[in-house]
Amino acid sequence: MKSWIAFWNILKKDMKNYYLKPPNISWGIIFPVAWTLMFFIKSESTLGIRDILPGVMAMSILFGTTSMLAVTITFERKSCSFERLLLAPISLNVLMLSKTTGAILFGIVNAFIPVIFASFIISLSGINWFIVFAGVLLIAITSTFLGLFIAVSVNEVFEAQTFSNFFRFPMIFLCGLFIPIQSLPIIIRPLSYILPLTYGADILKETISGVGDIPIWTDFLALIVFGIILFSISVKNIKEKWIY
Amino acid sequence: MIILRNRLLERGVYMNIVEVIRLTKSYENFIAVDNIDFTIEKGEVFGFLGPNGAGKTSTINMLTGLSKVTGGNINISGIDGVKDIKKAQSIMGIIPDESNLYSEMNGFENLCFCASLYGMEKEEREKRAKELLKQFGLDNTGKKPFKAYSKGMKRKLTIAAGIIHDPKILFLDEPTTGIDVESARQIRELIVDLNKKGTTIFITTHYIEEAERLCDRIAFIVKGKIVQVGKTDELMKGVQRDKIVQFTLDDGILDIKETLQKDFSHYKFEIINDNIIRIKSKENISLTPIMKYFDEKGLSVYEAKVIRPSLEDVFVKITGIEVSKMNKKGGKK
DSSP states (O other): OHHHHHHHHHHHHHIIIIITSHHHHHHHHHHHHHHHHHHHHHTTTTOOHHHHHHHHHHHHHHHHHHHHHHHHHHHHHHTTHHHHHHTSSSOHHHHHHHHHHHHHHHHHHHHHHHHHHHHHHSOOTTOOHHHHHHHHHHHHHHHHHHHHHHHHHOSSHHHHHHHHHHHHHHHHHHSSSSSOGGGSOTTTHHHHTTOHHHHHHHHHIIIIISOOOSOHHHHHHHHHHHHHHHHHHHHHHHHHHTOO | OHHHHHHHHHTTOSOEEEEEEEEEEEETTEEEEEEEEEEEETTOEEEEEOOTTSSHHHHHHHHHTSSOOSEEEEEETTEETTTOHHHHHTTEEEEOSSOOSOTTSBHHHHHHHHHHHTTOOHHHHHHHHHHHHHHTTOTTOTTOBGGGSOHHHHHHHHHHHHHTTOOSEEEEESTTTTSOHHHHHHHHHHHHHHHHTTOEEEEEESOHHHHHHHOSEEEEEETTEEEEEEEHHHHHHHHOOSEEEEEEEOSOHHHHHHHHHHHTTTSEEEEEETTEEEEEESSOOOHHHHHHHHHHTTOOEEEEEEOOOOHHHHHHHHHOOOHHHHHHTOSOO
């Protein structure tokens, strides 16, 4: 019960102090809209909105979660206020889950902004929204934990952003969202399968556009495994680096 | 054994709230804390005094769980402070050397948030936050964010945040470093008040006068080792070998020094400046003949006082480090 009170209040504090700040709300809206328009204008003749929707959703989650988490954790670490959390009588797992839940929720909201815009333009009937939501949730969780892994590995906010891009941009091009994995050079293809976004994008492509390549249960399983691994490594790194 | 100790502690019979045994912290080839032992009694103010880099912060970080223990044991109110640090943290209040509250939140929000980390319910934490803001004279700061507070106000709010859950033991790391004189005085008063209400206090400082004023017992740490630990007054008695009386007179001391030494050959005389002289003796100093002597020489005595050793003397004697050099190094340890 005491841990739950702490969990809820850390989440509430982060939402108020970081995620619900006007610049982040506008960024959360503008970013997915910009991606949607960019792909729609660029691919008007060959691709429909429904075809690009999984890609825009996945990118919105990836960029939203990694950017926010890298900033919030690194910022608090820098200002020493993170020490206050480490000194609280709550387990490190509960603490890190409370710190990441805000980013997960932010990622989920980001994912559905392009869906809302798309719903005004095209029909989104025949989509299993339960599976879409489950996929979005798992993409948000793995992306957030990737952001956590990055935040724990650096000391400065700018380093976090730079390090994030090292992961994010290759991931976009290798996860099969815009270039099918089978079209990639054979030597690069194994890389695609060690990226969590590949499995998340496959769930969205299968459910929204009906063009998935991997069995959907494999996608879910892979994302759960990635989530557990990334979270465990991050917590281990915190124990080693921050409780020195 | 631990159960028995806890029962005794609850009844106030067992006096040690903290026991540190052979505590060591090393970083690769550097030993920051070297095999130290000490205890803190329930209800006392225990000072940890030493120059910069002596191992004060490394010790406090190990005690509070912010740093891993390389070797040794810590027992805090019957809880294993090495293996079960999260349980131990629930009865600790920790005030770091830097004010680390949330800059965007106001005082009330910061205190309520800190209380929530200890699992306090909403009503309870709001009530306690209001009480503390009033007690610390911060109740009129309104909705001002923490970042707009002065250094002294920030420090006070950080202390309030450290005691919001009514801890059994409070760890204060350099509480008055870098703040103005008036705020430092207020903080010292707050520490005394907290201690009077029964909170055990562990304080690290490099301000000798502060330790002398606040602490019941003091441990001196130098290069990672505790070189002396004891009650403040006993430590000071330990360095007093000579009785010293200081006289403040008219100018003209220099003229009478030689005859004074001849007439009172069993005393030693030390001229501090033109009108201050110190008399030293292994035995008690009889003031009447000396006063009479000054009167005969036509010198007026403005002040006569017994000079007792200060904690600074103790520190210099034990460590060989000049206090002025220690304080010049400033805030960080």
